[in-house]
Every structure is written in structure tokens, then in C-alpha cells.
Amino acid sequence: KIGCLVADAAIKLGMNVLGYDPEITVDAAWSLPAQVKKAASVAEVMKHSNFITLHVPLVDATRDLVNADNLALMRAGTVLLNFSREGVVSEKAVLASLNAKHLGWYVCDFPSAIINGHDKVVALPHLGASTAEAEENCAIMVVDQLIDYLEHGNVSNAVNFPKVAMGRESAYRVAIANANVPNMLGQISGAMAKAGLNIHNMVNKSRGDMAYTLVDVDSPVADTVLHGLTAIEGVLSVRYLPQ
Template sequence: MFKILTLNNISPLGLARLPKEKFQVSADTKDPDAILLRSFKMHDMEIPKSLKAVGRAGAGVNNIPVDKLTRMGIPVFNAPGANANAVKELVFAGMLLACRHIGPSWEFVRGLSGSDAEIGKAVEAGKKNYAGYELPGRTLAVIGLGAIGRNVANMGLVLGMKVIGYDPGLTVEGAWQLSAEVKKANSVEEALRVADFVTFHVPLVDSTRHLINAERLKLMKDGVIILNFAREGIVDDAAVSAAIKAGKVYGYVCDFPSNLLKNHERVIALPHLGASTAEAEDNCAIMVTEQVKDFLENGNIRNSVNYPDVVAARETAHRLVVANANVPNMLGLISETLGQAKLNIHDMVNRSRKDHAYTVVDLDSPLTEDVRRKVATIEGVLMARII
């Protein structure tokens, strides 16, 4: 029986993937094997010694102490792409809201008074103040070409836009999912110089903080519209505020309100709605729950943000999984320890990711807790578990 602690409400469709005969799911369980969460901030939380995995029902993991968990040998799973359609739709809604002045014009109408005839006359007189422009022929710059960015880029083409994308980490698989009509930029600056609209779909790390700042704003076209549905901090809000007042930026649409932005002219600040659809919440919960379930039952890793993907079919009933530092001779030491216990390795799969690695070992006979402890005490081993 595996114990699962939920720190936020998780979609019932996701939790339904955890059969009750094998998984105990609760918001107050003690000594959990895994934690499922959405936005709960774990940074000040004491990590249970029993913990084996963390699953974030969403893409971003800024609310999770990933580095700390990595050092403990605990994979952190997320659900990349599960909310891609929801975010894509909101990006284009934001573009249309900004370039067609939907918000201000709605407020104008709500402020009208008098008879229907008087309102009609006021509408005809006032509508010229809210004239906008259309999307076809405009250039959309997409910074970050993961699952969401690719969806946004491809949809921009469907709507008749020119699209340029930048992502230094674009994978071969990701490139296959991106239309060949998307122009590839060699730098952020190259993309920003030509953009009528720019949208960000990157995680918040040191290299992406304030991707839009005062210096880069100077490179951009006059009248650009900036959209940030990724993470707070990717755009320097103060710099964009100043650029709006100077007439450089036409509009700013984001998912991260603040006192500076909430009543700012030409700013549309939404209450973090990017993934707030029933479909996205269901998709994220299903995806991450299945990943955590497979890890607990079989030791397989899919979509971990801190450990490599390792998926191995069970070829025997006896499996050992090991998280370790990515250092020389680690496989040799693990094999030697198993050999000294007269255990024959049926199959072994090892993958590394930067400073850490993960190993799955299928054995022809059972291994004891004593052998597992010996593996766990090898210098550089962070976690060893019998499955």
C-alpha cells in the first residue's frame, strides 16, 4: 500500500488512476510515499523521510524545492504539455483583447446612460476611440518552443501571422512538432527586433529573469504588444510600464497582477488563468498521477524535472532502482555489490542528466534489505529502493 499526500485539490479524474487497493490518498496522511500538488509552496515544508516522489499537476515547479529533493534522490514530476491548449487559447484571447481594445471599450459601454437612442448615439460617437487592428500579416515572436510555445507558434500561422521562434534547447522531437513555416531565430534579440507581438513560454530561472528589460525594449518595434503567461519575473514590469507611458509599447497582457499593473493604462492583468480550465486541470492530474504511479510501482521515470527519463519493461519480478551522483565507476560499484551477494543482473539501464543519474536493475533472484542497504551506502548513491 502506497500513501499519497495531496497538498492541493487534485482532479478526481487523476486520482481515479490510483486504485484504492494499492494507494491510500489523503490530504493529511503521515509518512507519505509521494506528494501530489498544484500551487502549494513546499519550500518551508519539512520533507518526510518516507518520501519517494513529488508530482506537480502542472508545468512550473517554482513552488517546489527541486534542488533539495534532487540531493535526496527524489524525482519531481510535472505535466508538460497537458495544459498547452488552455494556455494557447488564452494567449490569443490576450492578443485580441489588446489589439482590439476590448477591455476599455467594454468599460466605455458599461458607463453609458440614458435612453437606448442616446446610448446608440454615444456609441457611434465614441467607437472611434477604440479602433484596433487585425492579426494577419503581423509578426509573432514566440520565446520558448516547448509544448505550449509550439502550439502558439503553429496557431499563429493558422491565423495568417508571420511567426519567428527562439529556443536554444529545442529538441529534435520538438522540432518535428513545429511547422516548417516558423522562422528560427538565433537569439532573443533577433526575434524581438521584428515582433509586433511577443509571447513567452519559458521557465523562470536565472537566465530567463527579466528577458524583457529596458535595454531589450529599445530594440523592439514601436507599438509592440507583450504577453506573459509563463512566469512572473520573466518580464520587467517596471520597464514595460515606463515603455507604455513613453509610447513604445502598445499593450501588455499578463497573468500576474500587481499594484503597478492592475489599473495601469494599456495593461490587461489576469488572475493567473493560464491553465484554469477544467480540461487542463484534468489532463495535468491524469498525466502526473500516472507518472508517479509508474515510478512507485515500477521505478520508471517519465517527465521528471530533475532526473533523466528511464523507462524499462519489467523482465523479472526483482528490481532495484538507484538515484546517484553522475560520477565515474558508479555502475561498477553497484554491479560489484550485487555480484558479491551472488545476484545475477538480468538487465540494467542507466541514464544521466547533468550531475545526477538513475539506474534500473532487474535481477534473476530476490535481493534482501541488507543488500539494498549496502548499495545505499556506496558513496554518491542518493537513493536505493527494492521494487
């Protein structure tokens, strides 16, 4: 969401915006201004941008996303802005690039002993989530998302689960956490079909070794069916969420 807002603000400032997101959601895509050009890779963004801003979580795939190799791809004088997570940028590589007068500026809100005091570094306090307003909004968001998970099985902003959301189209929903292995959906749908349940809607998303499935069916689900789903190899948990 923040990346979309930054892209919109940059376009309003008259900039040409190039973006890359291999896991962009439908909602995020709808939020993007039509003028944003889609890059095919991180390298393409690095090569063709004068200002680069990062909006990613810190996970294994993004750790040191900006490293010596990617910095070498940047245009001389590029301004790098990191207001996402400290670990997505290699500070040692940034310092070397600044000292070589290749990277123009580094702007972040993660002051550290490595970069503090450099005349081409603007290090701001990391206080965005510590204001009274931010803490209140975060508390409301957490409660809303927890209620949505408990009542409907939808998952938002989990650190170890994929983002999954499906609008209710039936009063009978089953939420299944399972290993991300082949034929899992086939086994789940097969078990429900064997019990005479008609699947009205289904969504399945994965994240690494984990997957999460929501299934809406047209009639109540018996305990025997739930036990059968739980017994499938690779199924970690099954929750029945009738309305």
C-alpha cells in the same frame, strides 16, 4: 507543449514564427511545425519579432528574462504576451518601456498594482488552471505521473529533478538519484559490471547539482549490489523496480 501549440496556431494565421528553446526535448521537437525557424538566442527573438510570447517555467535562469536590456532590443511597437509566470517579466521595465512608447502592448494574465490601469496593458484574470475541467485533468495527470514514477522511475514535471523517461526494455530496473559530479556513471556501471550484471539500457539527466539515472539490466539485482550502489559517494538514493 503550449509553446508548440501556439507556434502551430500562429503559422496557421499566416505568421512567420521564430522560436528559441535551449532545452527542447525530442518529443517537443517532433511536435513543432517544420516552418518554425530556430533562433540562436533570446536576443535574436527579441530583435526580429513583432509579437513575442513566453512559455517558460519560473526558475532562477528565467526570472526577469524580459528586462530593460531585452526590451531595448525589441522593435518599436512590439506586442509582448506573457501567459507563463509573472516573475519572468520585469513589470517595472515593461512599464518604463510602455511609457517611453517603445513597447507597443503588454498582454498578460497576472494583474498587478504596477501595470493595472495602463492604457497599453491588457491584464486578464489568471484562471486557466481553476476551471472544473482543468482541475480534473490536472488530477488525472498527477496520478498518472506518480504511478509512472513509482512503477518505472520515470520523472515528469518535477520542480527539482530533471525530466527522465525511458521505455521498459527489461524486467529489472534500478533508479538512482545522485549528485551531478564527474565519473558517477562510471562508478555505477562499474559496480554493476563487477556484480556480473549486463546493462541493457541506461539514461542519465541532470538539473543543476542533481542528476537522475535509470538503468535496465538483464537479470535480477541482489540486495548486496543495491547496498554497494548506495555506498557510492554522491549517490542519494537507490530504488529497485522489478516488473
